[in-house]
C-alpha cells in the first residue's frame with residue numbers, strides 16, 4: 146500500500162473526484178471529520194500501523210485470497226475467467242479488509258466505542274468481528290426490512306457481542322441505517338468512531354475505504370503475473386452497492402486505460418420497473434450522506450427508495466469515485482436484475498461448486514455481455530459467499 | 544432596505560422567541576395560517592422547514608413531520624407559491640431551513656432568487672459546509688440579500704466560532720448539545736458552561752439557542768445566555784393532528800411566555 150497516488154481518478158486534496166465528493170456535513174460532525182481528514186493518511190501509512198494491518202490481513206483474514214482460474218465458467222463464456230476469492234475472507238466477504246483498517250485507525254484516534262451501518266449484514270458482521278478482536282463495544286444499525294431478510298447475520302453479530310439496532314424510518318433499509326448511524330455519531334462525537342462500510346459518506350471516508358480495499362487489486366496484479374506472466378487483465382468486473390469491493394478491485398488498474406473496468410448495479414425488477422437500484426441509469430447528481438454524488442431522487446430532490454433482492458446493493462446511490470468513473474466513462478456500468486442474479490447463483494454453484502453472495506452474483510450475471518473475446522483475461526471480483534442468502538435461495542430457487 | 548432579522552435584533556435583544564415549523568405539516572396548505580397565528584401571538588421570528596426525505600441531523604419527530612409534508616405534496620415550488628404574497632400579511636423575519644439537496648436540485652441561484660422575491664430574510668442549510676459556501680455560494684447569497692445562518696455546536700472550536708462570526712451577518716444558531724433535534728432532557732450544567740463560554744466571547748452577531756428547547760423552563764434558561772431561543776420539536780408536537788391551529792398555537796405560545 147503506498148501513500149502517494151497521482152491519478153486523475155483519485156481524490157484531490159479537497160476531497161473531490163472530479164465534481165463528486167466533498168464533505169457536506171452538519172456542523173455537529175465537523176470536528177470529527179476534520180480530525181480524520183488531517184490524520185488519516187499519516188496514521189494509515191505509519192510503519193507500525195502497516196505492520197499490524199498486514200499481519201492481521203494475513204493471519205486473521207486469511208489473505209492473500211486465491212485468484213482462481215474458473216475453467217468451466219471460462220468454457221461457458223468462451224473467455225478466460227479468474228475469480229478473485231474475496232468470499233474466502235474471514236466473515237465471508239471483502240468487507241473485513243476495511244473494518245480491520247478502520248478499527249486500527251479508531252484505536253489510534255483514542256476512540257472507545259464503534260458504530261456501523263449495515264445492509265446485507267456483512268459489514269455489520271465484519272465490524273462486530275473486529276470489535277470483538279479489539280475489545281471495543283459495537284452498535285450496528287440495520288434497516289428493519291434487512292433484519293428480516295438477513296436473519297442469520299443478525300444472530301452472528303449478536304453472538305459476536307454487538308448490539309443490533311433496527312432502523313425503522315423510510316424504506317427501513319441501508320440508507321436509513323446510514324441515517325441512524327450518522328445521528329448516533331452526532332450524539333456521541335468524542336468517544337465514538339463510525340466505521341462506514343463502503344466508499345460513501347463525507348471525505349475522507351471514500352478514499353480511506355478505497356485504500357483499505359485496494360489490497361484486492363494489489364494481489365490480483367501479483368497473482369495474475371505469477372499465473373499468466375502479465376499483470377493486467379483485459380477486464381475487471383465487480384458489483385456495486387456503495388462501491389467498496391469494486392473500488393478495491395479497480396484501484397491499481399485505474400490509470401491503465403487498457404484495462405476495461407466493468408461495474409455492475411442491481412436492476413431489481415428491471416431498470417425502468419420502478420423497483421430498481423441502478424443508480425447510474427436512474428440517478429442524478431446531488432448530495433446524499435454528506436457526499437456530492439449520483440443517486441436516485443425525485444425531481445425536487447427527495448431520495449427515491451431503491452429495490453434489489455440483494456440487501457447489499459439496495460442503496461439509492463454510489464460513492465463519488467464511481468460517480469466520477471461513470472461520468473468520465475473510465476468504467477462501464479451494466480446492471481443485472483433480481484432474476485438474472487438468481488440464475489447466476491445457480492450457474493456458479495453447478496459449474497464451479499461455489500455458492501456466491503447475491504451481490505456478487507450480479508457481477509457473474511453480466512459475463513455474457515461484457516464483450517470479452519476467447520483469449521481475453523477477465524478477473525471477476527467474487528465479493529462474498531452465499532451462506533447469508535440461503536433463506537432467499539431456499540425460497541427462490543430450491 | 545434593511546434586513547428584518549437585523550431590525551429585530553436592533554429593537555429587541557432579549558427573550559426573542561422563534562419557532563421552527565415544517566412547511567406542509569400537518570396539512571399541505573397550513574404554513575400561511577401558522578405564520579399568522581405565530582405573529583399574532585407574539586412570536587418574533589419563524590424558521591420554515593423545507594422537508595427532506597433523509598434529515599440526518601433531526602430526530603424522529605421532525606423526520607415524521609418531513610415525511611408527512613412530502614406525502615402531502617410539499618415541494619419548494621409549492622412552498623414559494625404559498626409564500627408569494629406573505630409579506631402582505633406577515634412582517635416578522637422569516638428564515639428557510641432545510642437540507643442542501645432539494646435546494647441544489649432547485650438550483651441554488653433560482654432558490655435564492657425566489658426566496659428573496661417572497662420576502663424571506665435568511666437561510667439555514669445545516670449540511671452546506673463553510674468551505675462550499677465561501678467558494679461557491681457566498682456571492683450569490685449577497686446578491687439576493689439573503690443572510691446565511693451558521694450553526695455552532697459544543698464541539699466547534701473557538702477559532703472556528705470566530706470565523707463563523709466574521710462570515711455571519713444576522714445571528715448565530717447555537718446548537719444546545721451534541722444531539723439531534725428533539726432531545727428530551729432538561730438543560731444540564733455542562734450545557735450552561737458551554738453557553739457561558741460563547742457568551743464570554745462577545746461575538747459581533749446576536750446568538751440564538753436551539754435544539755432541545757421545549758417549554759418555558761428551557762426557554763428561560765436559554766435566554767439567560769443568549770438573545771433568544773428556537774423551539775422546533777415541541778411546536779411540531781403541539782400542532783400534530785391539530786383540529787384547531789389557532790387555539791393550539793395560541794395556548795402553546797402563551798405557556799412559553801407565561
Ligand SMILES: Cc1ncc(COP(=O)(O)O)c(C=O)c1O
Pocket residue numbers: 238239264265266267268342343344384385386387388389390391456457458502504505528529530
Ligand atoms: C458480498 C457483498 N458484495 C458486495 C456488497 C456491496 O457493497 P460494495 O459495493 O461496497 O462492495 C456487499 C454489501 O453488503 C456484500 O455483502
